Amino acid sequence: MKPAEAQAEVSDYWTRRAPAFDGVASHIAQASLWRDVLAAAFEADGAKDVVDLGTGTGACALIAASLGHRVRACDGSEGMLAVARQAAEASGLDVAFEQDLIEDASFAPDTADIVTLRNVLWTLPDPMAALRKAHLILRSGGLVLVSDGLWSTAAQYRSTYPEMLAASLPRHDGLTEEDARVMLTETGFGPAQSWQHLFPASPYPGDVPMFVLTAKKG
Numbered sequence: 476m477k478p479a480e481a482q483a484e485v486s487d488y489w490t491r492r493a494p495a496f497d498g499v500a501s502h503i504a505q506a507s508l509w510r511d512v513l514a515a516a517f518e519a520d521g522a523k524d525v526v527d528l529g530t531g532t533g534a535c536a537l538i539a540a541s542l543g544h545r546v547r548a549c550d551g552s553e554g555m556l557a558v559a560r561q562a563a564e565a566s567g568l569d570v571a572f573e574q575d576l577i578e579d580a581s582f583a584p585d586t587a588d589i590v591t592l593r594n595v596l597w598t599l600p601d602p603m604a605a606l607r608k609a610h611l612i613l614r615s616g617g618l619v620l621v622s623d624g625l626w627s628t629a630a631q632y633r634s635t636y637p638e639m640l641a642a643s644l645p646r647h648d649g650l651t652e653e654d655a656r657v658m659l660t661e662t663g664f665g666p667a668q669s670w671q672h673l674f675p676a677s678p679y680p681g682d683v684p685m686f687v688l689t690a691k692k693g
């Protein structure tokens with residue numbers, strides 16, 4: 476399957492799932508924990524420019540906005556963004572949402588202090604391209620935050636992507652912390668720091684191995 480076909484299927488899949496996504500999402504069930512962990516991991520001393528790549532229903536974008544940051548976000552799925560926009564409006568938070576694939580998004584180089592990618596790398600045809608985009612958008616000294624998990628270990632967190640689509644995604648089984656550390660280093664980021672220990676228990680019932688990592692652009 477060609478990457479462009481895979482990407483179109485992925486975006487359609489998330490638009491179909493969008494209306495029910497927040498009902499099962501960890502960032503809603505454990506909202507204050509995620510807020511505390513992201514607040515700590517951002518290590519921000521004041522309002523920063525944040526970009527959330529693959530924002531979905533706005534999990535990280537809305538938390539960042541609630542922490543007082545200036546937030547832009549993109550997603551390829553129109554349906555997920557519709558839910559994100561509604562959530563922003565309902566909570567009075569200001570986020571500039573853009574419907575675009577990460578690789579095509581219009582965020583200019585060197586314009587962000589923090590870039591977040593939560594539960595996105597596993598579903599990309601080219602996850603390294605997304606990390607390169609994050610590196611490009613960040614200012615020198617800026618921080619990337621990557622969170623994901625080893626989704627193959629728990630049936631309830633597996634996508635229901637058709638077999639051919641799943642087979643075309645290099646990280647469809649999910650990622651370990653070690654995988655992500657290697658990918659961040661290969662992209663040119665500095666040493667990664669982990670933050671998942673700040674959760675009192677795994678934020679994903681079933682104890683799926685997950686991580687929250689940050690690393691800086693040199």
Ligand SMILES: C[S@@+](CC[C@H](N)C(=O)[O-])C[C@H]1O[C@@H](n2cnc3c(N)ncnc32)[C@H](O)[C@@H]1O
Nearest residue numbers: 489529530531534550551552555576577593594
């Ligand atoms: C599992 S959801 C995670 C959403 C959100 N980051 C979160 O933490 O809840 C994956 C999201 O990635 C989006 N996505 C997948 N490929 C993408 C791409 N190439 N560019 C932008 N968004 C993409 C999907 O549309 C979906 O909303």
